[in-house]
Amino acid sequence: MNGEPIAVADGISAPYREFAVGDAWGRAWGTTWFRLTGVVPPEFAGRHLEIVFDLGFDRSKPGFQAEALVYRGDGTPVRSLHPLAQWIPVSRTAARGERIEFFVEASSNPLILDDDDPFRVTLEGDWATSNEALLYRVQRADLCVFEEEVFDLVHDVEVLLELAEQLPAESTRRARVLVGLGRALDRLDLTDIDGTASAARETLAPLLAAPASQTSHRIAAVGHAHIDSAWLWPLRETVRKVARTASSMVTLIDEHDEFVYAMSSAQQYAWLKQHRPEVFERVRQAVAGGRFVPVGGMWVEADAVLPSGEALIRQFTYGQRFFRDEFGIECRGAWLPDSFGYSAALPQLLVGAGFEWFLTQKLSWNERNPFPHSTFLWEGVDGSRIFTHFPPVDTYSSQLSGAELALAARQFREKAVASSSLAPTGWGDGGGGTTREMIARARRLADLEGSPRVSWEKPDAFFARAKEELPEPPVWRGELYLELHRGTYTTQHAMKQGNRRSEVLAVEAELWSAAAAVRVGHPYPYDALDAIWRDILLLQFHDILPGSSIAWVHREARDRYADIATRLEDIVGSALGALGAELDPDGDLSVNAAPVAAAGVRSGAIDAAAPARVSIESRDDGSILLTSGSISAQIDADGLVVHLIDLASGRDAIPAGSRGNLLQLHQDFPNLWDAWDVDQHYRGTRRDLAEGASVRVEGTAVVVERSFGNSSIEQRISIGLDGAALVIDNRIDWREREKFLKLAFPVDVFADTALAETQFGYQTRATHENTSWDDARFETHAQRWFLVQEPGFGVAFANDSTYGFDVTRVERDGRITQDARFSLLRAPRYPDPETDQGVQTMRVAIVPGADVAAATATGHLVNASRRTVRGTALGPLVASSTPAVLVSAVKLADDRSGDLIVRVYEALGARAHATLQVAGRWSDGHRVDLLERITGAVPLTQAADASSIAVDLRPFEVATFRLRRVDSGR
Numbered sequence: 001m002n003g004e005p006i007a008v009a010d011g012i013s014a015p016y017r018e019f020a021v022g023d024a025w026g027r028a029w030g031t032t033w034f035r036l037t038g039v040v041p042p043e044f045a046g047r048h049l050e051i052v053f054d055l056g057f058d059r060s061k062p063g064f065q066a067e068a069l070v071y072r073g074d075g076t077p078v079r080s081l082h083p084l085a086q087w088i089p090v091s092r093t094a095a096r097g098e099r100i101e102f103f104v105e106a107s108s109n110p111l112i113l114d115d116d117d118p119f120r121v122t123l124e125g126d127w128a129t130s131n132e133a134l135l136y137r138v139q140r141a142d143l144c145v146f147e148e149e150v151f152d153l154v155h156d157v158e159v160l161l162e163l164a165e166q167l168p169a170e171s172t173r174r175a176r177v178l179v180g181l182g183r184a185l186d187r188l189d190l191t192d193i194d195g196t197a198s199a200a201r202e203t204l205a206p207l208l209a210a211p212a213s214q215t216s217h218r219i220a221a222v223g224h225a226h227i228d229s230a231w232l233w234p235l236r237e238t239v240r241k242v243a244r245t246a247s248s249m250v251t252l253i254d255e256h257d258e259f260v261y262a263m264s265s266a267q268q269y270a271w272l273k274q275h276r277p278e279v280f281e282r283v284r285q286a287v288a289g290g291r292f293v294p295v296g297g298m299w300v301e302a303d304a305v306l307p308s309g310e311a312l313i314r315q316f317t318y319g320q321r322f323f324r325d326e327f328g329i330e331c332r333g334a335w336l337p338d339s340f341g342y343s344a345a346l347p348q349l350l351v352g353a354g355f356e357w358f359l360t361q362k363l364s365w366n367e368r369n370p371f372p373h374s375t376f377l378w379e380g381v382d383g384s385r386i387f388t389h390f391p392p393v394d395t396y397s398s399q400l401s402g403a404e405l406a407l408a409a410r411q412f413r414e415k416a417v418a419s420s421s422l423a424p425t426g427w428g429d430g431g432g433g434t435t436r437e438m439i440a441r442a443r444r445l446a447d448l449e450g451s452p453r454v455s456w457e458k459p460d461a462f463f464a465r466a467k468e469e470l471p472e473p474p475v476w477r478g479e480l481y482l483e484l485h486r487g488t489y490t491t492q493h494a495m496k497q498g499n500r501r502s503e504v505l506a507v508e509a510e511l512w513s514a515a516a517a518v519r520v521g522h523p524y525p526y527d528a529l530d531a532i533w534r535d536i537l538l539l540q541f542h543d544i545l546p547g548s549s550i551a552w553v554h555r556e557a558r559d560r561y562a563d564i565a566t567r568l569e570d571i572v573g574s575a576l577g578a579l580g581a582e583l584d585p586d587g588d589l590s591v592n593a594a595p596v597a598a599a600g601v602r603s604g605a606i607d608a609a610a611p612a613r614v615s616i617e618s619r620d621d622g623s624i625l626l627t628s629g630s631i632s633a634q635i636d637a638d639g640l641v642v643h644l645i646d647l648a649s650g651r652d653a654i655p656a657g658s659r660g661n662l663l664q665l666h667q668d669f670p671n672l673w674d675a676w677d678v679d680q681h682y683r684g685t686r687r688d689l690a691e692g693a694s695v696r697v698e699g700t701a702v703v704v705e706r707s708f709g710n711s712s713i714e715q716r717i718s719i720g721l722d723g724a725a726l727v728i729d730n731r732i733d734w735r736e737r738e739k740f741l742k743l744a745f746p747v748d749v750f751a752d753t754a755l756a757e758t759q760f761g762y763q764t765r766a767t768h769e770n771t772s773w774d775d776a777r778f779e780t781h782a783q784r785w786f787l788v789q790e791p792g793f794g795v796a797f798a799n800d801s802t803y804g805f806d807v808t809r810v811e812r813d814g815r816i817t818q819d820a821r822f823s824l825l826r827a828p829r830y831p832d833p834e835t836d837q838g839v840q841t842m843r844v845a846i847v848p849g850a851d852v853a854a855a856t857a858t859g860h861l862v863n864a865s866r867r868t869v870r871g872t873a874l875g876p877l878v879a880s881s882t883p884a885v886l887v888s889a890v891k892l893a894d895d896r897s898g899d900l901i902v903r904v905y906e907a908l909g910a911r912a913h914a915t916l917q918v919a920g921r922w923s924d925g926h927r928v929d930l931l932e933r934i935t936g937a938v939p940l941t942q943a944a945d946a947s948s949i950a951v952d953l954r955p956f957e958v959a960t961f962r963l964r965r966v967d968s969g970r
C-alpha cells in the first residue's frame with residue numbers, strides 16, 4: 001500500500017505479500033504496512049529478545065525521514081521506530097518455539113532538510129509534486145539477543161570518554177579516566193565481548209563511582225520531544241508523529257522509575273485522544289502518576305509575536321481547559337522553546353493566566369548578541385514580571401552528551417549564586433523523544449566527578465529550586481527579540497492575512513453573539529466558536545503562521561482560513577439577524593464591531609454612518625489632489641505621494657522634494673533559512689519602482705498601475721477611515737523569486753525611536769544603529785500599526801494583513817528625517833518553492849498628524865469588517881467612557897454559565913479611569929483572571945436599563961470582568 005494513512009484494523013487485515021531485506025518500499029509521503037513474523041529458535045530460549053528493524057534509515061536525526069509505529073496483532077501500539085531506535089521488544093524471557101508477529105505502519109516521509117545540502121529547492125513538499133519513486137530500502141529485520149552487560153559497557157565507556165574530552169588537558173581526572181578506559185578495553189576480548197564485558201566494566205566502576213564536586217552544575221533533565229505541529233510534514237503526519245513518540249515515551253516511563261517526560265500543546269493530546277485512544281489512556285495514567293507532564297498550557301506552541309492579544313489569551317484558555325478537563329490539572333509554566341521571538345505583552349498575559357514560570361530556548365539562535373541571562377525575571381511592556389529560564393544547554397533536543405553538559409555549565413550566567421539549569425532531553429522537531437540510551441547516560445551522570453550532576457526532574461520542581469537558589473534574579477525589560485528569522489513577519493502572506501482576518505472576525509462573532517444572547521435570548525454558538533477558535537489557534541503554530549512550512553501545510557492552511565471566514569460570517573449574520581439587523585449591502589445602517597467609533601457610529605453599535613466628505617481634483621501638472629476635512633494628499637503623475645498634509649497643523653508628513661508610496665524591490669537571498677530569514681545585506685541592492693505607472697481617477701480614488709519584473713501592481717489610493725487616513729489598497733500579481741518588496745514613505749519627523757503596536761499596547765524601538773542590539777533589529781514587527789512621532793506631530797502606519805516593517809533615519813538637505821517602510825511580500829524558495837506566487841492583496845493606511853490614540857484607532861479601523869444592514873439602530877452592549885480604555889472582547893463565559901465576559905485594556909500607556917456601561921440588568925460583577933476565574937468583586941452601579949463599572953487601569957493593563965444576569969436564575 002502506498003497512499004494516505006488507513007485505519008489500523010484495515011492495515012492489519014490487509015493482504016500482505018512477500019518482502020525481503022534489501023527490497024525497496026515507500027514513495028514520498030506514502031504509508032506502507034509491514035508484517036513481521038517468526039518463531040523463537042531453541043538457542044534463544046530464555047533470552048531477552050528484540051527485533052532490529054531498519055527501514056532504510058540513515059544515521060541522521062529522527063523525525064526527518066522514514067518512521068513507523070509498531071502494533072501487535074490486536075492493534076495495540078507497541079512503540080515507534082526511528083533511525084536511533086530501531087528495536088521492537090519481543091520478550092524478556094523468550095519461550096522456545098514462541099510465535100512472533102508484529103505489524104508496522106511505516107511512513108516514507110521524504111528528507112526535506114538535508115544536513116549535507118540544506119535549503120535546497122525541492123518539490124517534495126507536497127503530495128502532488130513529490131517523487132513517486134520508492135525512497136527507502138529495508139536494511140535489516142533480525143531477531144536479536146539484547147545483552148544488557150554489553151549495553152551497559154557501551155554507556156560506561158561513552159560517558160567517561162565524553163567527559164574526558166571536556167576536561168582540561170592537564171586535569172588529573174582526565175588523565176585517570178583515559179588510562180582507565182585503556183585498561184578496560186585491554187580486558188575486553190573482541191572475539192568474546194559478551195563474555196568479557198563484565199571484566200571491562202569492573203575496571204571502570206571506580207571511575208564511575210567518583211562523586212561530583214560540591215559546586216558542580218546541576219542539570220534537570222526533562223524527557224521531551226519538541227514535535228512541530230506541522231513543518232516539513234503535513235498536519236496529518238504530525239497526528240501520527242505524536243502517537244509514535246507518545247507510545248514510546250509511556251513505555252520508557254513504565255520501564256524506568258526515575259524517568260519524567262514533558263509534552264506541550266493541548267492540540268497534540270487532543271489528536272492522540274481522537275486517533276490513538278489506547279495510547280492516550282496510557283498517557284492519562286502516566287499523567288496521574290506524575291511521570292508524563294503536560295507543560296505550556298497552550299493549545300499549540302504558537303508564534304509569540306504575530307497573534308493578537310485575544311488570540312494569545314485563547315491559546316491559554318483553550319490549552320488549560322483541555323488539561324483541566326482531561327487530567328484535572330493546570331500547567332504552571334509556559335513552554336515555548338522554539339518560537340521566533342517573544343512579545344513584550346506576554347509577561348502580563350502569562351501572569352494573568354496564572355502561570356508562574358516561562359521557558360524558552362530560541363534566543364540561543366541570536367546572530368549578534370548573546371542573551372545575558374539564563375535565569376531572570378522577564379518584565380513586559382506593562383511592568384508585569386515572570387520568572388524565566390533560558391536553558392544554557394542551547395538546545396531543546398539534548399542528548400545529555402558530554403559536550404552539551406559542559407556547555408550548559410560553562411554558559412550558565414548566574415553561576416556565581418545559582419547552580420541549576422534545565423535540559424529538554426530527547427529528539428525533537430519531527431519527534432522521537434527520549435531514548436533508553438539517554439536514560440542510561442543520566443544514571444551514570446547523576447553524581448560523577450568532573451561532570452555536572454544530572455537528574456530527571458519535573459519542570460515545576462526545577463523552577464521551584466531555581467527560584468529558591470536565585471531570590472533576586474536579574475531583570476530583562478521588554479521584548480525578547482530574536483536576532484534571526486526576521487522574514488517570518490512577512491513570508492506566506494496568506495497566513496498573515498488569514499490569521500488577522502480570523503482574529504478580527506472571531507472577536508466580532510463573539511460580540512454580536514453575546515449581544516444577541518443577552519438582548520433577545522439568541523442561543524450562543526459555544527460549540528461552533530470553540531471549534532473555530534481551535535482552528536485559528538492551531539494555524540498560529542510557530543511554523544504555520546510564520547510561513548516556514550512546506551507547500552502542503554500552507555495550501556491546507558489557506559483552505560482552512562477560507563472555511564473559518566465562512567463559518568464566522570454565518571455566525572455574525574445569524575446574530576445580527578436575531579438583533580433585527582439583516583445584512584444588506586445596500587442597507588442604510590452601519591455595523592461597527594471595532595472598539596473605536598467609525599464614521600460616527602459608536603463602538604459596538606448599529607447606526608447610520610456619517611462618512612467624511614472627500615474631494616478629488618486633477619491638476620494641470622498631471623497630479624491629483626485628494627482632500628477631506630482632516631488631510632490632503634497630492635499624488636504626482638508617477639503615482640507617488642508628494643504631499644500628505646495634516647490640515648489641523650498644516651504640517652506635511654512628506655519631506656520637501658521626497659515622494660511616498662514608493663515601492664522598493666530588494667534582492668533577498670539569505671545565507672540560510674530562506675523562508676525564515678531576511679539578512680541585513682538585503683539592503684545592498686534596491687530598485688525603486690518610481691517610473692512607468694499609469695495613473696487615473698476612479699470616483700474619489702486614484703488608481704495607479706505599474707509593472708515590474710514579471711509582476712504587476714494595482715493600487716487604489718483614497719482617503720478613508722473617517723477622512724483621517726490615506727488608504728492604499730494594493731493588489732499585487734507577484735511573480736518574483738527571491739525578492740523583498742517594501743512600500744516606503746519618507747517622513748518629515750525627527751525621532752530616534754519608532755513605536756510599534758504589541759498585543760494590548762505598544763513598545764518603542766530605536767531607529768538608529770548605536771548599539772549592536774539596535775543594529776540587529778533592522779527588520780521588526782508590529783501588530784496593526786507603527787508610529788513615527790516627535791512632540792506634537794506624528795505619522796501613523798497601519799495595515800490589515802502584514803506585520804514586518806522598518807524605520808531608518810535619513811539625512812535630507814542637512815536635516816534628519818525617517819524612511820518608514822511596510823514589508824509587503826517576499827519570495828523565498830525553501831521550503832515552499834512557490835511561496836507567495838500569484839495575486840496578493842493588502843490594505844495600508846497612513847495618518848499624518850497622528851498620536852498613539854489615532855494610531856490605535858487606525859489600527860482597529862483598517863482591520864474592521866465593513867457591513868451594512870437593514871433594520872433598527874442599536875446601541876452598544878458594552879461601552880467605554882474613554883478612548884484610552886478599549887473593549888477587547890465581549891463574550892459569554894467559557895463555562896457556559898451564561899455570564900458575560902468583558903475584557904478591556906489601556907491602550908495609550910498612561911493611567912486611565914473609565915466607566916464601562918453594560919446594557920441590560922446584571923446582578924453582580926467580578927474581576928476575573930484571563931481564565932475567567934474570579935479574583936475579586938467589583939461594585940455595579942445600577943440604572944434602569946444598564947449597569948456600570950468604574951475601572952482604574954495601569955498603563956497597558958488588561959482587565960477582565962464577569963457579570964451575572966439578573967434573570968440567569970443562579
Ligand SMILES: [Zn+2]
Nearest residue numbers: 226228338542
Ligand atoms: Zn519548533
